[in-house]
Amino acid sequence: MIRFLQIFFFSLVLSISLGAQGHNHNHQGDGHNHDHSGHNHDHGAHDGHNHGSHDGHHHGEKSHSAHGGDHSHAPTCGGDHHGEFDPGETAFHHIADANVYSIGPLQIPLPCILYAPKKGWDVFMSNKFKFKTIGHGDGSKAYNGYVLDGGSIRRVKDAGFPEGEPVINGFIHHDKKSYVCVGNKMYETEAKSTADGGLFGGGITSFYDFSITKNVASMILVVLFLSWLFLGMAKQYKIREGMAPKGKQSFMETMFVFIQDEVAIPFLGNKYMKFLPFLMALFFFILGLNLFGQVPFFGGSNVTGNLGVTMVLGILAFIVTNMNGNKHYWEHILWMPGAPAWVKTILTPVEVLGIFIKPLTLMLRLFANMTAGHMVVIIFVSLIFIFGELGENLVGGYGTAVASTLLTLFMMSIELLVAFIQAFAFTILTASYIGAAVEEHDDHH
Amino acid sequence: MTGSVVAIGMGIAVIGAGLGIGTIGAKAMDAIARQPEAVGDIRSNMILMAALVEGAALIAIVMCFLVK
Known part of the structure; x- marks a missing residue:
């Protein structure tokens, strides 16, 4: 039921975020129709780099007031950039990877390794962007055509962008696009290339990011911690042979034995020793990162919630399963014994899939x-800002803060459970796939 | 408009997964009540089954994103 609630x-x-975006879009459509004349006047300088569709999104001050009481967000440089609060965008921003490491409001620079085709490699520390140590990780300077927007590096594709290290006036996020302001001009920026085909990001863009990002740094920290824990434990087992376990040894032994007895032995039988190291590495790596991601204000990294990380884990499980598949495993996939020929023609593609x-x-x-x-968790926190109307409604803000804190506490305790369950589910499913691949079939046919 | 269609699609996928996982949970509770000594086996099998049902729902949700 927890699963169900979470998916729900x-x-x-x-749906809230998608719905909200749909609403904005229609709204801007209106703006486009009745104030296009004001546009040229206010943003003549901007016409040089037209992006077709976003012309209509800039409406001048005159039309802005014509909208009456609603807080329509016109993206102009030098104006007030505080638009409507968008919980969906906030949530996506907070679970995303970043090029700065944040501990509470403190921002720590990380090394950046960037590659843009035709331009070459750029290796530097992210404090080149001169972001504030206490803040949101917005860079105050650009570097070689890269800017730091909310902790993440983005690249300005526009050829007219000034060379060197121009001072940045601000960032604008509007209608799924991001812009950077230098002087009075707006330049569109784009995110790093992602391999998900645009599913949760932009797909292949004009640069690649190989940096030690927040997620990579967290992963290194967790791996170092796990190495310290397990190498220390291994040493203790040698020293204290035959004696009762002590300290961290007795704490970890329960978990280790649980995975061995509940996962490895039932699914893998007498071959379990061969796959035990892989299963243990999977379980403790995922568990460590899940729990590390729960720590509030420290890093705020979401490593196991990153599609790239889970993809590599999935590929490892795929390789181990199929490299160890025996004759029976492949026979059951490619030419199911005992099934009529016409059934096999349907079964084989399904099994291969x-x-x-x-x-x-x-x-x-x-x-x-x-x-x-x-x-x-982020949405529960966002409720405060929705009901508080960004500080305009104090009663709503303080009232919701109490309820929201309780809901967040409840959600985080469920999350603690989920961290264990997901590490366990990943391990048990991998074990069952490997078990099916290495199983001997002596008893039938 | 496509946003709402995606939301409806995801909602339908979640109804299916909810029914499936709900049944698994109910039956597992039943089984544990009948045979409390087998609680360990039942629990790990319950999580395994729930994970498999959830997999179908997840594929449906990702498809919703892809199709829009």
């Missing part, structure tokens, strides 16, 4: 569960 909340949150769907669901399950949990 996830879809709810997404199944090989790929198994790691795909592993990847999506972990990603969706962790992302959904983090998003629900």
